[in-house]
Each structure stands twice: as structure tokens, then as C-alpha cells.
Amino acid sequence: MIFDWKFAWQIAPTLGEALVVTVQATVLGMLIAMSLGLALAVARRSRSRLVSWPIALFIEFTRSTPLLVQIYFLFYVLPAAGVRFSPLATGIVALGVHYSAYCSEVYRAGIEGIPKGQWEAATALNLSRWHLWRDIVVPQAIPPVVPALGNYLVAMFKDTPLLSAITVLEVLQTAKIIGSETFRYVEPLTITGALFLVLSLGSATLIRRVEKWLKVRGA
Amino acid sequence: MDPIIRLRGLRKYYGDLPVLRGIDLDVRAAETVSVIGPSGSGKSTLLRLLMTLERPDGGTIEIDGESLWTMERNGKRIPADSRHLRRVRRKVGMVFQHFNLFPHMTARGNVMEGPIRVLGMPHAEAAGHARRFLERVGLADKVDAYPAQLSGGQKQRVAIARALAMQPKIMLFDEITSALDPELVSGILRLLRELSEQGTMTMIIVTHHMRFAERCSDRVVFFDNGIILEDEPPEVIFRNPRHERTRKFLESILEAEG
Numbered sequence: 001m002i003f004d005w006k007f008a009w010q011i012a013p014t015l016g017e018a019l020v021v022t023v024q025a026t027v028l029g030m031l032i033a034m035s036l037g038l039a040l041a042v043a044r045r046s047r048s049r050l051v052s053w054p055i056a057l058f059i060e061f062t063r064s065t066p067l068l069v070q071i072y073f074l075f076y077v078l079p080a081a082g083v084r085f086s087p088l089a090t091g092i093v094a095l096g097v098h099y100s101a102y103c104s105e106v107y108r109a110g111i112e113g114i115p116k117g118q119w120e121a122a123t124a125l126n127l128s129r130w131h132l133w134r135d136i137v138v139p140q141a142i143p144p145v146v147p148a149l150g151n152y153l154v155a156m157f158k159d160t161p162l163l164s165a166i167t168v169l170e171v172l173q174t175a176k177i178i179g180s181e182t183f184r185y186v187e188p189l190t191i192t193g194a195l196f197l198v199l200s201l202g203s204a205t206l207i208r209r210v211e212k213w214l215k216v217r218g219a
Numbered sequence: 220m221d222p223i224i225r226l227r228g229l230r231k232y233y234g235d236l237p238v239l240r241g242i243d244l245d246v247r248a249a250e251t252v253s254v255i256g257p258s259g260s261g262k263s264t265l266l267r268l269l270m271t272l273e274r275p276d277g278g279t280i281e282i283d284g285e286s287l288w289t290m291e292r293n294g295k296r297i298p299a300d301s302r303h304l305r306r307v308r309r310k311v312g313m314v315f316q317h318f319n320l321f322p323h324m325t326a327r328g329n330v331m332e333g334p335i336r337v338l339g340m341p342h343a344e345a346a347g348h349a350r351r352f353l354e355r356v357g358l359a360d361k362v363d364a365y366p367a368q369l370s371g372g373q374k375q376r377v378a379i380a381r382a383l384a385m386q387p388k389i390m391l392f393d394e395i396t397s398a399l400d401p402e403l404v405s406g407i408l409r410l411l412r413e414l415s416e417q418g419t420m421t422m423i424i425v426t427h428h429m430r431f432a433e434r435c436s437d438r439v440v441f442f443d444n445g446i447i448l449e450d451e452p453p454e455v456i457f458r459n460p461r462h463e464r465t466r467k468f469l470e471s472i473l474e475a476e477g
Contacts (some may be wrong), residue, residue: 121320133331
């Protein structure tokens with residue numbers, strides 16, 4: 001028999017535990033990506049070129065280099081710079097920073113979609129830059145871009161196996177270890193794939209719910 | 220008495236196109252000035268410059284005795300920083316043709332935003348403050364409505380309440396009835412007239428409603444091609460315009476109004 005169900009049941013709990021690490025990395029990575037991405041999007045619009053140009057450069061650089069390279073870079077270079085993170089923490093930062101560049105572009109589209117009149121009304125009310133962004137721009141910029149952010153959530157989730165390269169015991173790494181110990185790869189890898197499938201579909205549904213909720217609220 | 224608004228040689232270009240070609244204008248406190256003229260003559264640009272939505276390319280704007288775009292430091296005139304701008308701008312409010320309400324806030328939220336964030340009013344006080352101004356514009360029953368649930372006329376009332384709630388010395392009205400259905404226009408004009416008759420605010424009103432301008436203004440300014448062609452009391456400009464250009468403009472508009 002190619003697929004041994006008994007063996008599959010046996011290893012499922014171990015893989016399930018590893019999935020917790022994967023989900024953790026995704027959720028925390030996405031939190032970093034969404035908040036850092038917003039900060040980048042706002043800073044990129046700064047009227048001072050001293051701010052906006054380095055930010056634009058950083059975004060382009062991050063988007064144009066492979067995530068795996070960035071993961072290795074942080075893993076080997078951060079300790080040399082005196083910053084000691086666990087492999088998981090390093091991986092989360094790498095995912096978060098990488099996707100923050102993509103998220104910032106998404107936010108940018110949301111920000112640019114806000115009519116000029118909104119900015120003018122805020123100026124006429126004499127709002128400070130801070131309140132203009134916090135109360136007027138950001139609350140209007142985010143709801144329309146939730147679907148795009150959701151896509152990146154799923155994409156990041158599917159990129160978490162890259163963390164196995166820096167010894168994080170996420171699902172794929174765990175599956176590989178089970179395989180090398182038992183010489184059975186079919187079951188662990190199949191289960192890994194299935195877990196990704198189920199969670200990807202699950203998060204897609206969740207995102208649609210959020211979209212709907214935002215729409216109802218914005219009516 | 221010193222004018223509350225003093226413009227000297229004000230110029231503005233959009234690219235190579237001159238929109239304002241040297242405007243001199245004084246407006247006294249509590250005066251209501253209507254600005255009329257063909258479209259593209261620079262009327263709206265004048266208001267936008269006063270509201271600091273645009274920067275002039277030449278000339279000076281003084282508001283309440285202070286230069287808008289320059290300030291004094293160590294005895295020297297230097298370009299205004301954002302603190303100076305915000306301080307002077309506090310004296311000015313504006314209502315727009317397309318309302319520009321914040322769609323994610325209720326009517327009350329729209330009116331409260333400025334008092335809380337700019338005037339530093341506590342939340343509860345600002346809520347009452349907002350309610351009073353919404354009542355003032357006849358929207359006591361729409362306090363919790365979102366802009367999408369309001370008619371054009373109601374939206375514009377909220378926008379007026381929002382600007383009034385900041386209690387500016389100067390209010391700018393930029394064609395505020397132009398985007399409204401015809402049957403809603405008279406209500407807004409009536410409100411504008413009441414505000415003008417209170418006699419506490421300085422009002423500059425860009426409008427196409429000649430009868431309104433005639434009845435409600437202390438002065439009417441006729442813009443043509445980026446300059447002020449006439450600046451007269453309404454009875455002069457409407458009965459006895461000095462320029463042929465003004466006469467023609469008024470004829471064509473009044474004909475359309477029937």
C-alpha cells in the first residue's frame with residue numbers, strides 16, 4: 001500500500017504541533033507586515049525627500065530580492081551584529097519585513113484612491129498631519145484593500161516552509177524529519193500539503209467574511 | 220478699521236495658465252462679499268488660496284493683520300512654517316461644492332472631528348456642541364446618519380455645520396449649491412442668508428445665484444479672466460454696472476434664471 005493510514009494517524013499529532021508554529025509565524029509575520037507596511041506607505045508620501053527616497057529604495061530592494069536570501073541574511077548576519085533571536089523569531093521578522101514591502105504598495109493604492117476633497121476638507125478643518133492620517137485617510141484607505149491584504153496573508157502562509165532552511169521546526173521541516181527517521185515520506189508530505197490546503201481555504205473564507213462585515217459597516 | 224482680509228497683487232498660475240492676475244481686495248470684518256463671474260475666471264481659486272489649499276505664485280494674503288505665507292523671525296520675513304499656517308488658518312473655514320464630508324463618520328462625527336482634534340474640546344462637550352450646530356442647520360433628526368444616507372441638501376447642511384462648529388472668523392463658500400438638485404437650493408440659500416444676517420462672521424460667497432448675491436451681500440465682486448473687474452455694492456453692480464463685460468454677463472445669467 002502506498003499510503004499507510006495507520007502511520008498517518010500516528011504522525012498526525014506531531015505534524016499538528018508543528019502546524020502551531022507555522023500558524024504562529026504567519027499571524028505574527030502578518031501583524032508585522034501590516035503595521036510596518038502602513039508605516040512605510042505613509043512615510044513614502046512624506047514631503048521630505050530625505051524620508052521618502054530611502055523608504056522607496058527599501059521597498060524596491062525588499063521586493064526585488066528573494067525571501068529565502070533575506071531569511072538567510074537575517075539568520076547569519078543579525079547575530080554578527082549582536083542581535084540574538086531564536087530561529088523562529090528571525091523567521092517571523094524576515095516574513096514580516098518582506099511582506100511589509102508588498103503591503104505598503106497595497107496601502108498606497110488605498111491611499112491614492114481617497115478623493116482629493118477629503119484631504120482638502122481635513123485642511124479646511126485645520127487637522128494636524130497626525131489626525132489627518134489617523135482619522136481621515138487610514139480608516140478610508142484600509143477597507144477597500146482588505147482583499148489584497150488577504151491574498152498576501154495566504155501567500156505568506158504558503159511561504160512559511162522557507163523557514164525550514166533556518167532550522168525552524170514548522171510543518172515541512174517536521175515532515176522531513178519524520179521522513180528521514182522512518183523512510184516514509186508519502187504520509188508526512190501528504191498531510192503537510194493537506195494542512196496547507198485546509199488552512200489556506202479557511203483563511204480565504206475568513207477574509208471574505210471580514211470584507212462583507214466591512215461593507216455592511218461602511219454602508 | 221483694518222480689513223480682516225487684505226489681498227495685494229495676488230497671482231496664481233496653473234502651469235503656464237494665469238488664473239489670478241493680480242488681485243487686490245480688502246474685506247472688512249463681518250462683511251458679506253459675493254463673488255460672481257464666468258467659470259474659469261478665478262473665483263474658486265481665490266477661495267482655495269485663502270484656505271491654503273493652494274500656494275500663491277505672487278502677491279500677499281493677510282488675514283486678521285497677519286501674513287499667511289510668511290512670518291517674522293529675528294526681524295526677518297521668512298516662509299511660514301506649518302505651525303504659523305495652522306494658527307492663521309484657524310480663523311478661516313470653508314464649505315465646498317461637493318461637500319467633502321467624511322463618509323466613514325456620522326453627521327455628528329463629521330461636526331465633532333474639528334472641535335475635538337483642533338480645539339481640544341472634550342468628547343462629551345463636543346457631542347453637545349455638534350448637536351447644537353446640526354440643529355442650527357435644521358438637521359436635529361439626522362445626527363446619527365451617515366453621509367450616504369443623506370440627500371445632497373442635507374449633506375451640504377452637515378458640511379456647513381462642520382465648518383461653523385470651528386467658529387471661524389471668516390467663512391468661505393465655494394459654489395455650495397452647484398451640486399444640488401434645484402429644489403434643494405433655496406433651503407441652503409436661506410440658511411446662508413440667515414448666517415449673513417447674524418452679522419458676526421465675515422463671509423465670502425462664490426455663487427451663480429444673482430438674486431441671492433443682490434439681496435444678501437454688502438458687496439459684489441465681479442471676476443473676469445483672473446482680475447477683479449468691478450467691486451461695488453449690489454445695487455450698483457446689478458442696476459448700473461460700469462463695464463460692458465459685467466453687463467453682458469449679468470444679462471446672460473439673469474436671462475437663464477428667467
